[in-house]
Amino acid sequence: MELTRRELLGGLGGLALGAAMVGVGAREVFGAKKEGVPALPWPYKKLDPEAVAHAAYEAYFRGACCYGVFSAIVDGLAQKVGAPYTAIPTELWVVGEGGMAGTSNLCGTLNGASYAIFLVAGGMEKEIRGKAYNIIQDLYHWYEQTALPLYKPAKAKKYEGKIVKSKSGSTLCHVSVTNWCKASGFKSFSPARDERCGRLVASVSMHTVELLNNYFAGSFQRNYKLSAAAESCRSCHDKGSALENTRGIMECGQCHFNLGTEHPK
Amino acid sequence: MELTRRELLGGLGGLALGAAMVGVGAREVFGAKKEGVPALPWPYKKLDPEAVAHAAYEAYFRGACCYGVFSAIVDGLAQKVGAPYTAIPTELWVVGEGGMAGTSNLCGTLNGASYAIFLVAGGMEKEIRGKAYNIIQDLYHWYEQTALPLYKPAKAKKYEGKIVKSKSGSTLCHVSVTNWCKASGFKSFSPARDERCGRLVASVSMHTVELLNNYFAGSFQRNYKLSAAAESCRSCHDKGSALENTRGIMECGQCHFNLGTEHPK
Numbered sequence: 001m002e003l004t005r006r007e008l009l010g011g012l013g014g015l016a017l018g019a020a021m022v023g024v025g026a027r028e029v030f031g032a033k034k035e036g037v038p039a040l041p042w043p044y045k046k047l048d049p050e051a052v053a054h055a056a057y058e059a060y061f062r063g064a065c066c067y068g069v070f071s072a073i074v075d076g077l078a079q080k081v082g083a084p085y086t087a088i089p090t091e092l093w094v095v096g097e098g099g100m101a102g103t104s105n106l107c108g109t110l111n112g113a114s115y116a117i118f119l120v121a122g123g124m125e126k127e128i129r130g131k132a133y134n135i136i137q138d139l140y141h142w143y144e145q146t147a148l149p150l151y152k153p154a155k156a157k158k159y160e161g162k163i164v165k166s167k168s169g170s171t172l173c174h175v176s177v178t179n180w181c182k183a184s185g186f187k188s189f190s191p192a193r194d195e196r197c198g199r200l201v202a203s204v205s206m207h208t209v210e211l212l213n214n215y216f217a218g219s220f221q222r223n224y225k226l227s228a229a230a231e232s233c234r235s236c237h238d239k240g241s242a243l244e245n246t247r248g249i250m251e252c253g254q255c256h257f258n259l260g261t262e263h264p265k
Numbered sequence: 266m267e268l269t270r271r272e273l274l275g276g277l278g279g280l281a282l283g284a285a286m287v288g289v290g291a292r293e294v295f296g297a298k299k300e301g302v303p304a305l306p307w308p309y310k311k312l313d314p315e316a317v318a319h320a321a322y323e324a325y326f327r328g329a330c331c332y333g334v335f336s337a338i339v340d341g342l343a344q345k346v347g348a349p350y351t352a353i354p355t356e357l358w359v360v361g362e363g364g365m366a367g368t369s370n371l372c373g374t375l376n377g378a379s380y381a382i383f384l385v386a387g388g389m390e391k392e393i394r395g396k397a398y399n400i401i402q403d404l405y406h407w408y409e410q411t412a413l414p415l416y417k418p419a420k421a422k423k424y425e426g427k428i429v430k431s432k433s434g435s436t437l438c439h440v441s442v443t444n445w446c447k448a449s450g451f452k453s454f455s456p457a458r459d460e461r462c463g464r465l466v467a468s469v470s471m472h473t474v475e476l477l478n479n480y481f482a483g484s485f486q487r488n489y490k491l492s493a494a495a496e497s498c499r500s501c502h503d504k505g506s507a508l509e510n511t512r513g514i515m516e517c518g519q520c521h522f523n524l525g526t527e528h529p530k
Contacts, residue, residue, distance in 0.1 A: 023326025023422070026336040027355070030320060032343035035351040042354075055295060061288025063389055071291040078297035086300040087352060089307075090292070094394060095383035101401035104513030105436055106371040118360035124328055129359060136366035157288070171370055174513035187509040244452040248369030248439035255520035 038084055040123040041132075044216050045080040049209040052076050053151050056205035060198040061157055065108030066096020068201035073116040073209065099173025107173045109204035113139055116208060121215060134222065135211050137249055140171050141224035142207060144251055149199035151206060159195035169254050176200075229253055303349055305388040306397075309481050310345040314474040317341050318416050321470035325463040326422055330373030331361020333466035338381040338474065364438025372438045374469035378404055381473060386480060399487065400476050402514055405436050406489035407472060409516055414464035416471060424460035434519050441465075494518055 027034060056072035063071065071090040078085035096111035098104060114136050122132035147165035166183035168176035177188050177197075186192040214220040226234075226249055233252040237243050292299060321337035328336065336355040343350035361376035363369060379401050387397035412430035431448035433441035442453050442462075451457040479485040491499075491514055498517040502508050 023323045023328075025327055025355075026317075026320035026324040026333075026340040027343070029323050029337075030316075030340045030344040032340045033347070033351045034343075035348065037352050037354045040354060040356050051295075052291075055291035058288045058294050059291040062290055063288070068291075072294075075291040075295045075297045078292070078299075079295040082298070083300065084354075086298045087302050089302045089305060089349075089384075090290075091305050091389050092380060092384055092387075094389060095379050095387060095397070095401070097394070097398075098512065100371060100376070100379055101383075101398040101405075102512075103402060103405060103436065103515055104511075105515060106365060106376075111365070111371075111376075114360050114365055115357060118366075119354075119357055122357075122360060124356050124359060129362070132360070133362075133366040136360070137368060140366075140368060171368065174511050174515065178511040181510045188512045189504045189509060239454045244454060245446045246369075246439050246443040247363065247367075247453045250368055250370060250439070 036084070036087070040118070041120050041128065042077075042084060043081055044120040044212060045077065046213050046216070047073070047076045047080065047209045049206040049213070052209045053202040053206035054153075057151065057153055057157075057198050057202040060201040063091065063094045064097035065197055065201050066100075066112035067091065067093045067108075068198070069109050069112030069205045069208065070096075070116050071112075072205045073113075073212075074119070076209075077120070104174035104177070105172060107143070107168075107171055107176055109201050110140060110143060110171055113204055113208040117212065120212060135215055135220065138222050138224050139204075139208060139211060140249075141226060143171060143204065144169055145224060145227075149196060149203040151199045151202035153199070153202070156195055157198060159190075159192040161192065163192065163196050163199060169251055171250060175254065227251060227253075301349070301352070305383070306385050306393065307342075307349060308346055309385040309477060310342065311478050311481070312338065312341045312345070312474045314471040314478070317474045318467040318471035319418075322416065322418055322422075322463050322467040325466040328356065328359045329362035330462055330466050331365075331377035332356070332358040332373075333463070334374050334377030334470045334473065335361075335381050336377075337470045338378075338477075339384070341474075342385070369439035369442070370437060372408070372433075372436055372441055374466050375405060375408060375436055378469055378473040382477065385477060400480055400485065403487050403489050404469075404473060404476060405514075406491060408436060408469065409434055410489060410492075414461060414468040416464045416467035418464070418467070421460055422463060424455075424457040426457065428457065428461050428464060434516055436515060440519065492516060492518075 052072045056068045059071050060068035067090065070093040074085055074088050074090055093112050095101060096108040099106055099108060117135050118132045121135060122129055145167065147167050149163065149165065164184045166180040168179050170176060180196055181188050211220060230252045235241055237246045317337045321333045324336050325333035332355065335358040339350050339353050339355055358377050360366060361373040364371055364373060382400050383397045386400060387394055410432065412432050414428065414430065429449045431445040433444050435441060445461055446453050476485060495517045500506055502511045
């Protein structure tokens with residue numbers, strides 16, 4: 001087994017060097033081979049947000065939300081950069097469908113976008129992880145705070161009528177869906193909701209590409225952050241606080257105050 | 266561009282054939298190449314749950330929770346099967362750290378396990394998606410309802426004392442962490458909590474391998490399901506119901522009744 005310098009520093013060698021990373025990769029534990037896989041981050045080339053949004057909208061109707069976003073960005077890069085993007089099994093991201101395997105947990109558009117962002121901007125080392133997470137968190141807060149979807153296709157695939165916009169206030173699939181149902185009056189399994197999610201896929205992929213284009217042009221800056229209300233919760237409950245009994249960079253109020261404004265018991 | 270029969274049926278050809286899948290893949294939209302990537306599901310060989318758990322525990326301390334689970338299973342398969350598992354950039358799954366990029370949304374162990382399950386048991390077609398989702402949902406409900414972690418390493422890496430078990434009642438990172446903090450008395454960023462999450466990674470990967478071994482031996486059956494309380498909520502709010510204003514296969518009560526037992530307004 002050949003270890004690259006990165007693997008030596010991050011893995012087995014890290015132990016000998018007393019580095020911060022104390023575990024070894026499963027690959028080293030199993031003595032498994034690694035073939036033709038460059039280390040992250042992979043090379044990025046500027047993408048056309050509109051073209052990616054269109055591809056994502058199409059792909060949604062084939063493989064659902066998470067696949068729609070992830071494959072539109074990765075296949076866009078496969079077309080512009082070629083390998084190693086051509087060897088990614090994008091169908092794997094179908095699993096993020098409906099908030100992961102239909103459970104309505106993390107919105108599939110954000111799931112797919114997170115993996116796409118990390119592929120081009122992330123990596124094993126703590127510093128680069130932080131840079132990628134910064135982009136991802138900006139995206140998540142944009143999603144929570146923006147009336148979506150923004151994208152309108154030239155020809156609608158599932159519903160031709162007006163698709164109203166709604167703010168989710170959450171990164172969870174079912175909350176996002178319910179708030180849209182409340183705003184629109186449509187049912188959660190209606191063709192109109194399906195159309196809305198297709199346009200959401202296009203909107204999130206477009207915004208993700210804009211963030212990545214800015215990041216690689218050196219002009220990325222955080223535009224969205226967690227609400228002041230949630231930061232206030234974190235000041236007593238998160239890292240370094242008096243209670244320090246949770247963690248999280250999600251909106252708190254929608255779940256924890258959903259029956260009123262009184263502090264949960 | 267060469268299209269396989271699968272792509273023809275599922276993609277462009279699907280339109281002509283009037284199949285259920287109406288979108289085309291982003292790869293077809295961009296005319297991007299696909300090289301050396303077999304279609305899902307990839308071949309599975311029986312893994313040793315204990316060996317995978319050990320590798321996952323090690324890998325957690327290198328690349329966090331999601332990477333821990335995903336890489337332990339995929340690198341286990343890389344060692345037993347070889348290609349195509351050897352070409353998967355497992356570092357990409359670092360992004361699931363701390364509930365996705367540190368946001369404390371979907372627990373990283375479940376994120377990593379979902380992708381690993383789908384890689385060997387899933388695919389683009391609706392029928393096989395459903396089979397994989399069935400395994401994933403069984404895993405999620407096991408996670409919600411079981412006192413975890415189960416795994417105990419031969420030598421603890423971060424905390425030598427007792428690690429108590431707790432039930433999360435949720436698939437969310439921050440809920441799982443908080444319920445463990447309540448049960449244990451430890452803070453959410455303590456070395457003991459870090460140790461607990463490492464053992465959770467090992468426990469989830471072990472259970473996932475047991476599920477997959479059973480599935481490919483033909484002996485898988487659903488052992489865990491959504492609680493009766495949540496099913497009762499779904500009967501008025503989910504697909505085909507009177508209100509049909511949400512979707513989801515998550516526990517409802519922990520968020521929606523967190524200030525009492527009265528129905529949310």
